[in-house]
Amino acid sequence: MNDPRPPLSQASTQDHATQTKGDARLATLIEALRSSAARRDLAGGHAAAEKQLIADAGLLALAVPHEFGGEFGKDGTRWVRLYDTIRTIARADSALAHLLGFQFLQVATVDLWGNAAQRANWLQGTVEHRWWWGNAVNPLDTRLVAQTDEAQGKGGWRLHGKKGFCSGTTGSQMMTVSGHDPATGNPVFAVVPTTRAGITVHDDWDPIGQRQTDSGTVSFDAVEVRAAEVLLRPDTPRASLRTLVSQLVLTNLFVGIAEGALVEARNYVLANGRPWINSGVPRAADDPYLQQRFGEMRIKALSAAVLADRAASILDAAWEQGDALDAATRAEVSLAVSEAKIVAHRAALDAGEQLFDACGARATSAALALDRFWRNARVHTLHDPLDYRVRDVGRHALTRELPEPTLYT
Missing domain, CATH: 1.20.140.10 (Butyryl-CoA Dehydrogenase, subunit A, domain 3)
Structure with missing residues (x-):
């Protein structure tokens, strides 16, 4: 495959040294995942230790724009390189590659749909706190109902119900979520901490494959969504x-x-x-x-x-x-x-x-x-x-x- 990185003659010695160090970390990570992939596939469950290895390899902020302290846009890092990283991990362990890919997806969601304050808060927070992101966005699953919360004032919501196929939620610190607004028939998108009161992440993911993607059900019991946490998805080609x-x-x-x-x-x-x-x-x-x-x-x-x-x-x-x-x-x-x-x-x-x-x-x-x-x-x-x-x-x-x-x- 073509290497998206610039030729060495166009990159500084420091940039090359940084990239070489990153490649070495990735190679070490791949070997660790490959050595335990068969055993973990048979066992299923949550791969907490392996997710920590991914975080330690510095991969959680690859999709965060450089302006917020991440890697995207720095030294030729674009989607080509991010997808190559996913593919490289998937050769050894596609379940863990899925988790990292969905980490990139939630970060991109904030980048595409968030306002200036939301992007600064959540994207910088991903870099500073090394957050893992979970996904509870599936507009086809309308079991999760969003109701306006007058007690919060304008723009606040409460979430009631369940969401399925919530990849990466186990062990995550933040999650993107979509609820169904029965009054309009439209989805309500938001970002909430996974530990917020009323959120329960269930250990009920039991498929024939992709057994460690943490893609089970999440329940929401009157979960508070503040106005500042609501993502107002623009109706533009870029947002889509x-x-x-x-x-x-x-x-x-x-x-x-x-x-x-x-x-x-x-x-x-x-x-x-x-x-x-x-x-x-x-x-x-x-x-x-x-x-x-x-x-x-x-x-x-x-x-x-x-x-x-x-x-x-x-x-x-x-x-x-x-x-x-x-x-x-x-x-x-x-x-x-x-x-x-x-x-x-x-x-x-x-x-x-x-x-x-x-x-x-x-x-x-x-x-x-x-x-x-x-x-x-x-x-x-x-x-x-x-x-x-x-x-x-x-x-x-x-x-x-x-x-x-x-x-x-």
Whole structure:
């Protein structure tokens, strides 16, 4: 993949030393996550120690703009680099990569939807206090009701009910949340501390994959939302980029899963592979059919990675336009994201299955947990129907009609 960093000749020695130190921290983190990934996948639960390693590696503020003390916009750090970090972690552990990706998403939510005071407060606070952010924003889930709170004065709300698929809420300090206003039918978006009175984070996340994403249910019992905590989402193309930031998080998770499955399959075959009795070759690695299988896995993973990088670059260009971003340019980003996500979706599922055809029967040992790649991909690839994305891409190919903004495009 293309390295988004500037050439050394364009960077100061200090910048290069800082980047080298960051790369070393990331490499150490990846090795720690990889060494325990299978065991933790089998156990499930909350990965508190591993989340601390991510925080210690200095990754929580990557999406915070440089003006607020973060890394975004500094030394060439843009969405391309953030997604590459997610993908790199996903090769070893897609659940922890998901948590970091959703950390970036909530920070971006504040950056896109917050006013000047909110951005300064919460973005600087993320840097200074190393906050983990949780997510309780899912407007399709209307069980969480927002009611005006006259006791607070103008702009105050109370939240009653539940929200599902709340990734990252366990162990978080802050969360974004959306409640359903029955009076208008519109969502109410806000930021609240996870420890606020009336909030209960439930340990009820029990999927077949992505077992450590802390994506359970959160209950709200008359939870106070102050006027200063309400996010007034602008009706602009730039504000709607949040959806595409989210979709590229998932896309890069898929790419990382495909690449990680390929690495695990290669390592297993080289260490444990046996040539088939009719192959006529001394080593499994010399089997032409096995080589063809690895070639197919590599081509699909590489294609997904290239399209994901392309979409991230297009997102970066749109992001740089700020409030000048128009609807047509935003739609071009949406199309690129769908194209990348379709290929990455297929690559992740295929690699998770082909891994076993490459490695053989002994690779099905439960202790190895090699099925986690397929399980993790299968859980995430169900977040929105692939058919509708293919339809959008096909419609554009035929008529040049661009996708309309939705919760998923």
